[in-house]
Amino acid sequence: MxxxxxxxxxxxxxxxxxxxxxxxxxxxxxxxxxxxxxxxxxxxxxxxxxxxxxxxxxxxxxxxxxxxxxxxxxxxxxxxxxxxxxxxxxxxxxxxxxxxxxxxxxxxxxxxxxxxxxxxxxxxxxxxxxxxxxxxxxxxxHPFFRDLGPEPTGNELSAAYLAERFRDKAQPLKSALLDQKNIAGLGNIYVCEALWRSHLSPIRAAGTLVTASGKPKEKLNLLVASIRDVIADAIAAGGSSLRDHIQADGSLGYFQHSFSVYDRESQACGTPGCGGTVARIAQAGRATFYCAACQK
CATH class of the missing domain: 3.20.190.10 (MutM-like, N-terminal)
Incomplete structure (x- = not known):
């Protein structure tokens, strides 16, 4: 999609x-x-x-x-x-x-x-x-929009905001990021990419990124920056170029060629010095790609 x-x-x-x-x-x-x-x-x-x-x-x-x-x-x-x-x-x-x-x-x-x-x-x-x-x-x-969270490109998305949403949550981090009530429009591909960029495991509990007093940990600040960057890079490249997607002029974007973990199962992790391998697991019926060696 x-x-x-x-x-x-x-x-x-x-x-x-x-x-x-x-x-x-x-x-x-x-x-x-x-x-x-x-x-x-x-x-x-x-x-x-x-x-x-x-x-x-x-x-x-x-x-x-x-x-x-x-x-x-x-x-x-x-x-x-x-x-x-x-x-x-x-x-x-x-x-x-x-x-x-x-x-x-x-x-x-x-x-x-x-x-x-x-x-x-x-x-x-x-x-x-x-x-x-x-x-x-x-x-x-409108029913389509009333429960949506902030845009991943807007100023409303911040580590402090996510800390409020994630506090005491045992929900896996990837699932929390895909919840449209937390962030609007963030999908499977770019969640995988943002988690890799921020070296965070998709299976860790979302609440582990929040302090006992409800403040965002430094890793949550890094995650927000990674989300912004991966979305900006994808827009600049013209989309992910998946099979059914075309640009309005009929051409395809080529950001797909720059994916670091998505759809790269069994390939070497691109993190310098990591030495790990990209794995694929299933979460809530969706494919998750990540490197267990450097994403903690």
């Missing part, structure tokens, strides 16, 4: 085409994706001008000029592409093949702007993605 850096990459790729454009028509080629589309969805979006694109956790937000926001989640295999004129080929070179079967093109934004007419097409072979609408002023209270 695309993680926060992938969604941020898609947002930045779509912004030049979508921001300021008028939606001449929103074409729905089926009645649902993972969930049914909102009532009168096409009618509510058609004729509106897109005033901005945003992101919250792993959700793409499309703000309209009437105060409504279109909420999109890419699910497992969702992607957007931009088409202009009669051209229907997606530009860019793909590291992994993607579906070009038009039966998976489920939503089409027909856009008009001073630069001409374009189409933004949502393709989703597995249909685990979904779209919804809400008033922008009500987003914080």
């Amino acid at each position: 695309p993680e926060l850096p992938e969604v941020e990459t898609v947002k930045r790729g779509l912004a030049p085409t979508m921001e300021g454009a008028r939606v001449a028509r929103l074409e729905l080629r089926r009645k649902d994706l993972r969930f049914p589309f909102p009532d009168a969805f096409s009618e509510k979006v058609s004729g509106r001008t897109i005033v901005g694109l945003g992101r919250r956790a792993k959700y793409l937000l499309v703000d309209l000029d009437d105060g409504n926001t279109l909420i999109s989640h890419l699910g497992m295999s969702g992607s957007f592409r931009v088409e202009e004129g009669a051209a229907s080929d997606t530009p860019g070179q793909f590291h992994h093949a993607r579906s070009k079967d038009e039966k998976h093109d489920h939503v089409v934004f027909h856009l008009e702007s001073p630069g001409g007419s374009r189409r933004v097409v949502y393709n989703d072979p597995r249909r685990f993605g979904f779209m919804d609408m809400a008033r922008r002023a009500d987003l914080a209270a």
